Amino acid sequence: MSTDAAVDAILEVRPLTVETWPAFDAMVVRHNGIFGGCWCTWFHPERHDRAPGAEGSRQMKRQCVEGGIAHAALVMDGDEAIAWAEFGTPSELPNIHHRKQYDAEKVGDPDYRITCVFVDKRYRRKGVTETAIKGALELIAKDGGGVVEAYPHDLTEQTKKLSSSFLYNGTRRLYERLGFTYVRPKGMKNCVMSITVPPAVPTATPN
Template sequence: MSDRELTVDGFRIEPLSPQTWDAFADLAERHNGVWGGCWCTYFHLYPDPTEERRALGHREFKRQLVEAGRAHAALVFDGDVAVAWAQYGTVDELQNIHHRKEGEQGVPRRPDFRITCLFVDRHYRRKGMASVAVRGALALISAAGGGLVESYPHDLPPGKKTSASFLYNATRTMYEQLGFTYQRPKGKGNCVMTTQVPADELAPS
């Protein structure tokens, strides 16, 4: 990856790592651990290491995944404070998607990466930060070699709006604006979308 600073719309993007853990943890803790205390661990839980996770707690379980290089995300910084993230990873790293069997049945090509979860600080919502986070993730995926990227946004009926706090992976409309292509429905209210990311294209459009 290039040593030059990665920015999207003026916001600094950094990968989740042991060096950025404290900033990630601060954002999660400002929101009670996110999604009911999940700490963005749900998609890692296949097969579910229940006993280990319960013994450690979600925060420590996530921290250990980060230390081991098994959890990836693009962190969006406003100054020194993380204000959003987009979780991404390989299929093997993020196996626990909703409707997994249905979603993988008859798929012609296994994706190289998944974007599974977004989170934006409550004071930065409705300002395009989810898009910034996804574009940051795509840039980091590009730096990691690129490939076919799959995501699972909410497919809202025309005219319907919902609270940003319930949109764990933004909307089909946002992903279409980022160049993703609709593939198929997924469960009730979500869909599968993909984009092909070239390698080493660090500067987001």
């Protein structure tokens, strides 16, 4: 499907599972492993049996998905994954940037955190990042909801435009539009933001 056609298409959000792994994997491969071959594993606890290099990251992520300890909202254009928003509990995703400062200043842990958002380079600056984050919040609601933290880039005082490829977790302005509240700064140009997601209302089953 062409990029112009994809903009007009209705995009679907699906959870990262064993069934959707091939689409997720293909997207990472298209982008040379994402940030040097990390396969979005940096935020997970380190595994003693992890093989080295990008292939080791790939295997580790697959094992986490198979074990039900890796979660993400995949934005799908047909059968192709074009974006994702990684989320999970603090025990699933304990590694965050500026963690020493974060741990020293936190009052408590959230129920969930959103740690990484990535969009296929063909679809950037088209609102897909927002679709991915909304998808993560919807999946969290289906899982019972709770307090959700995110750690976006705070560019409110920056005049120079930053490449979207470096915005691994979106921007403060984007999360404010989605209803998140600014909590505190984290590091030089990041911050902690929070939202309380109510549990999803079960859909009535027809008789």
